[in-house]
Amino acid sequence: VQSNGGGAIASLSKSSHESLNRKIMIEKQLMKALDRKDLQVVYQPQVDLNTNRIVSVEAFVRWQDEVLGVVSPEELIPVAEESGLIQDIGAFMLEQSCQQAAAWAKLGYDLKVSINSSVREFRNPNMVKTVMETLDKSKCKANKLKIEITEKFALEAEAEQSITKQMNQLKKLGIEFVLDDFGTGYASFRYMQLLPITEVKIDQTYIQSLTGQVKVKQLVDGMIQFGKSMNMRMLAEGVETEEQYDMLKGMGCDVIQGYLISKPMLAEELEKLLITHNK
């Protein structure tokens, strides 16, 4: 028993050593990539269920490193959050999204761009200034921008006031706030009450079991009715089938997003889809 235990400990420490090395590598390569702006942005359409038109897109980061290959957001974002590099990813995504939104507006497309942010970015006291400067520089209108915050992230009591204040300042400019991953956290109702949220995204885990489980169906229906009674725009993410689409439409959901419409894609590809979809 003892020798087995020793082996297990030895292999555990070996694997944790490897994962530490990997984190260090990601940090090192990410710093270089950010310097060269060598990351990509992909956009996934969001469709209004009343008109079936693409009204907005969500921006996601994509990174393919020369040494590490493709590093998924699931791996990248936590490392970036731990190291503080999330600030730089956030700044990059904001800049790219604003430039793209302005370019689309110029082409005559009426599209909002929704970006993911980490609550950590709001701990930066210059957040409001950075956003205002980026909008200005890219000639992007504030009402083209949505900022998603995930409810998985706990707001510490002492940070709550200053973060709320910053969000309210940005809201005044015309920027919208979105509550992401609704139903997976523990502070949904508190955030809806405290923060200037106008859109709520029902987490994809609910959508994926929507057509199988009666309880899930009732739950999602309840979420939609509740959100709408709070004057929120309700969005369902991870919609993959016609059945889910029809059910959500029947429940009065406002907007959907998911592989049924399209995977996230580069801006040029999205423009092609816009032409065929919104004709």
Ligand code: C2E
């Ligand atoms: P999220 O914001 O909840 O994004 C939804 C994820 O589901 C995305 O994965 C998206 O590509 C994927 N997805 C979209 N439609 C479907 C569908 O129909 N079915 C399925 N199975 N999946 C779908 P992705 O791009 O790998 O991102 C994962 C998470 O990483 C995001 O979750 C978000 O929390 C984070 N993330 C991605 N990009 C950024 C970023 O630029 N900044 C920050 N702070 N976080 C990001």
Ligand code: CA
């Ligand atoms: Ca999101």
Ligand code: CA
């Ligand atoms: Ca989400």
Ligand code: CA
């Ligand atoms: Ca998610």
